Amino acid sequence: MAEKLGDLLLTPAEMAAVDAAASDSGIASFGLMWSAGAAVAGAALRLYPGALRFAVLCGPGNNGGDGYVAARRLAESGAEVAVFHLGDLAKLRGDAARAKAECALVSQPVDVYIPTPGDVVIDAIFGAGLGRDVPSQVRSVIEQVTGAMVPVIAVDLPSGLDGRSGEVLGTAFRAAHTVTFMTRKPGHLLMPGRELCGSVEVADIGIPARIVKARSSGRIAENTxxxxxxxxxxxxxxxxxxxxxxxxxxxxxxxxxxxxxxxxxxxxxxxxxxxxxxxxxxxxxxxxxxxxxxxxxxxxxxxxxxxxxxxxxxxxxxxxxxxxxxxxxxxxxxxxxxxxxxxxxxxxxxxxxxxxxxxxxxxxxxxxxxxxxxxxxxxxxxxxxxxxxxxxxxxxxxxxxxxxxxxxxxxxxxxxxxxxxxxxxxxxxxxxxxxxxxxxxxxxxxxxxxxxxxxxxxxxxxxxxxxxxxxxxxxxxxxxxxxxxxxxxxx
Known part of the structure; x- marks a missing residue:
C-alpha cells in the first residue's frame, strides 16, 4: 500500500468519497470496518501487552463502529476490555449498529468512565470527520484522561482534532499512537495535530489504490x-x-x-x-x-x-x-x-x-x-x-x-x-x-x-x-x- 499511495494526503471529505466509492464498487463496507477495528486491536496488543484494561470509547458513527470491532477482537484475545459509548445506542445505524450488535460486551455511557492506573484508552469517538467543538461530556472525559496521564490510541485521528486543518476543536485527546486507514490526513501533519497524534500508523484495510487515487485531488502530500x-x-x-x-x-x-x-x-x-x-x-x-x-x-x-x-x-x-x-x-x-x-x-x-x-x-x-x-x-x-x-x-x-x-x-x-x-x-x-x-x-x-x-x-x-x-x-x-x-x- 505504501508503495502505491506514497505520501498522498486525503482530506476527510475525500476519504468519505473513497469509502463510498469502495462500497459502490462491491466492496463490503462492514468488511472494511472489520479490518479497521482489527488493525486497532492489533496495534493495542503490540504496543501495550501489559495493559490491565483497554477502555474503548465509542462514538455514534462509523468511528465508533471501528471501536466496537476493536473491543471484540481484544476481548477474544483474552484482554480485559471495558466499552463506553456516546449517545443513544438505539440510534446506531448501518455498519456501526452491526458492529455493536456483534460485540457481546456490555457498554456504559462514556461520561461514567473513570481512568484508572493500568488503563489504555482506545479513542473511537469521532475520528477525522468532526466539524464542531466537542460536546461537554466528551470534553470532561478528555480532561480526565489527560490529567490521569493514561495512554491513548486514537482511531483515525484523536477526537477533537480537525482532520483537514490539524486545529483543536475545543479540546482534544493527546494520543500516544494513532491508527489511520489507507492514507494520512492533513491534520496528522499540520500543527498542533502532529503533536497530538503521537506516532501514526497507516493500516491498509483493503481499498484498492486506484479507488483512493481517483477520489483524491492529488494536490496535497508530505514533502519528501x-x-x-x-x-x-x-x-x-x-x-x-x-x-x-x-x-x-x-x-x-x-x-x-x-x-x-x-x-x-x-x-x-x-x-x-x-x-x-x-x-x-x-x-x-x-x-x-x-x-x-x-x-x-x-x-x-x-x-x-x-x-x-x-x-x-x-x-x-x-x-x-x-x-x-x-x-x-x-x-x-x-x-x-x-x-x-x-x-x-x-x-x-x-x-x-x-x-x-x-x-x-x-x-x-x-x-x-x-x-x-x-x-x-x-x-x-x-x-x-x-x-x-x-x-x-x-x-x-x-x-x-x-x-x-x-x-x-x-x-x-x-x-x-x-x-x-x-x-x-x-x-x-x-x-x-x-x-x-x-x-x-x-x-x-x-x-x-x-x-x-x-x-x-x-x-x-x-x-x-x-x-x-x-x-x-x-x-x-x-x-x-x-x-x-x-x-x-x-x-
Whole structure:
C-alpha cells in the first residue's frame, strides 16, 4: 500500500468519497470496518501487552463502529476490555449498529468512565470527520484522561482534532499512537495535530489504490524527495560550475552583512556553482574580510543593479536577509522581476503597505518568485487570507500562492510549500532546534541554490525546505546558524 499511495494526503471529505466509492464498487463496507477495528486491536496488543484494561470509547458513527470491532477482537484475545459509548445506542445505524450488535460486551455511557492506573484508552469517538467543538461530556472525559496521564490510541485521528486543518476543536485527546486507514490526513501533519497524534500508523484495510487515487485531488502530500528528486541535476563528469548555476545574494549595509553571508554560504554548500554577494561599496571591506569562495560585486542602488543585469547569465537572486526595508528594497525587486528571485525577511516586509505592487511585478509567465514568510510576514502580505479562520494552513498557502503567482514557503513547525497551480506539500523533517536566529537566511540560500540549478520555483522551494531540515538534524540540538551552514549538503 505504501508503495502505491506514497505520501498522498486525503482530506476527510475525500476519504468519505473513497469509502463510498469502495462500497459502490462491491466492496463490503462492514468488511472494511472489520479490518479497521482489527488493525486497532492489533496495534493495542503490540504496543501495550501489559495493559490491565483497554477502555474503548465509542462514538455514534462509523468511528465508533471501528471501536466496537476493536473491543471484540481484544476481548477474544483474552484482554480485559471495558466499552463506553456516546449517545443513544438505539440510534446506531448501518455498519456501526452491526458492529455493536456483534460485540457481546456490555457498554456504559462514556461520561461514567473513570481512568484508572493500568488503563489504555482506545479513542473511537469521532475520528477525522468532526466539524464542531466537542460536546461537554466528551470534553470532561478528555480532561480526565489527560490529567490521569493514561495512554491513548486514537482511531483515525484523536477526537477533537480537525482532520483537514490539524486545529483543536475545543479540546482534544493527546494520543500516544494513532491508527489511520489507507492514507494520512492533513491534520496528522499540520500543527498542533502532529503533536497530538503521537506516532501514526497507516493500516491498509483493503481499498484498492486506484479507488483512493481517483477520489483524491492529488494536490496535497508530505514533502519528501519523491516529489522533486527527479528534477535535480545529475552529477556528471562533464559538469562544471557554470552548469550548476550562479546565485546572487544581496547584502545589507555595514554592520548588517552577516545574514547575506550565511545565505550565500548555504547556497554554495547546497550546490550552486558560483555565488556572488552584491554589496554596497561601504560594506565591501566588511564582507571581504569574511569571504573566500564567495565572490563580491559592488551594487549601491537600482541604477547600478540595472547596469549589472545587462549580463543575462545572472538569473537567480536572494533579496531580503539583513538588507533593510523600504524604497531601495522595492526598487531592487522591481529590477529583478524578470529573473528568479527568493524574497525573504526584509524583502517581504518592504511590501507590507502595498502587496499588490509586488504581485503585479511577478504576475506574468511561469512562477519565478519564491516567498518565504513566517506567520507574521504572511499576515503582512496577505492580511485577509491570514484572518480567515475557515481556512487551514494549507488552504491559506494555496490561495496566497495563486494570488502572488509565486511559490509560497509558509514557515513554521509545519512549513507548507504551495504552488499557484494548487499543489501543496507539508514538511515534517525539521527539528525544533531549527528555530534559531539566522536559520531562515540559510533556508533562503538553499532555495536559491536549487533555483540556480534549474528547478522550477515550487520544487526548488520544496527541496530547499527538506534539505534545510536534514541539515538541522545533522547539526543537532544547540545549533547556531554557523553550525547549520556547515551541515548543509546537496541531495
Amino acid at each position: 524527495p519523491i516529489q522533486w528528486a527527479h528534477l535535480l541535476p545529475s552529477a556528471k563528469l562533464g559538469t562544471h560550475k557554470y552548469k550548476r548555476g550562479h546565485l546572487v545574494v544581496f547584502s545589507g549595509e555595514t554592520g548588517k552583512t552577516g545574514a547575506a553571508r550565511m545565505s550565500a554560504a548555504a547556497g554554495l554548500k547546497a550546490g550552486a556553482g558560483l555565488v556572488t554577494i552584491a554589496t554596497p561599496r561601504d560594506a565591501m571591506a566588511e564582507n571581504s574580510a569574511h569571504l573566500t569562495a564567495v565572490m563580491l560585486c559592488a551594487v549601491d542602488d537600482a541604477t547600478a543593479l540595472r547596469d549589472w543585469l545587462a549580463d543575462e547569465r545572472l538569473q537567480t537572486f536572494v533579496l531580503g536577509p539583513g538588507f533593510g526595508t523600504g524604497v531601495k528594497t522595492r526598487d531592487f525587486a522591481a529590477e529583478l522581476s524578470g529573473r528568479h528571485l527568493v524574497l525573504d525577511a526584509d524583502g517581504i516586509t518592504s511590501f507590507r503597505d502595498d502587496p499588490r505592487e509586488l504581485f503585479d511585478l511577478f504576475a506574468e509567465g511561469e512562477p519565478h518568485l519564491v516567498l518565504t514568510p513566517h506567520e507574521g510576514e504572511f499576515a503582512r502580505l496577505f492580511p485577509d487570507i491570514a484572518a480567515d479562520k475557515t481556512l487551514s494552513k494549507v488552504d491559506r498557502a494555496q490561495v496566497a500562492a495563486k494570488r502572488a503567482n509565486a511559490a509560497i514557503v509558509y514557515k513554521g513547525a509545519d512549513t507548507v510549500i504551495a504552488s499557484p497551480d494548487g499543489r501543496a506539500l507539508i514538511n515534517t523533517n525539521a527539528p525544533v532546534w531549527l528555530a534559531t536566529a539566522g536559520s531562515g537566511d540559510i533556508l533562503a540560500g538553499i532555495i536559491g541554490a536549487y533555483l540556480a540549478q534549474g528547478l522550477p520555483a515550487f520544487e526548488a522551494a520544496a527541496a530547499g525546505v527538506y534539505l534545510h531540515g536534514e541539515a538541522g538534524q545533522r547539526a543537532g540540538q544547540g545549533l547556531t546558524a554557523e553550525d547549520l551552514v556547515a551541515h548543509v549538503l546537496p541531495f
